[in-house]
Amino acid sequence: MNTCSWPWRRLDAQHLRERQIQGQRRRSRMSAHSGESARETGDFRCSRCHQQTHVTRGDKIPKCPHCSNDEFDTRYHEPENRS
Template identity: 55%
Template sequence: MAARAGEKAQESGTFHCAKCNETVRVTKGHEIPKCPKCGNETFDTRTHETTSSRR
């Protein structure tokens, strides 16, 4: 599912720019920014990072 700059993140995660693959870390409920590298507004992938402890 694509996400766009200006939307609020429905889940925390690392968003990957659809144009240059730069990553942006966004916390749930916060606004997704434009790509800091190329200014693109579309992110095609989100890598969801768990908040639980890893053993």
């Protein structure tokens, strides 16, 4: 067994795990716009200033109260996801 190769295998496994986590984050991202009804309850992150705005399922999504942007790119703290 070549002792020089084992750190590389560990790094490869670590790299693979990081890529899996990145993929999960990408899949969890969504896009929502002001005026739409929120499909789920959560904290919507503004795509411009990154401030979070809490919106309840079924309510209209407001413009960002911090910068008046109308697009949100991520939703956090969904009750069923516990994120």
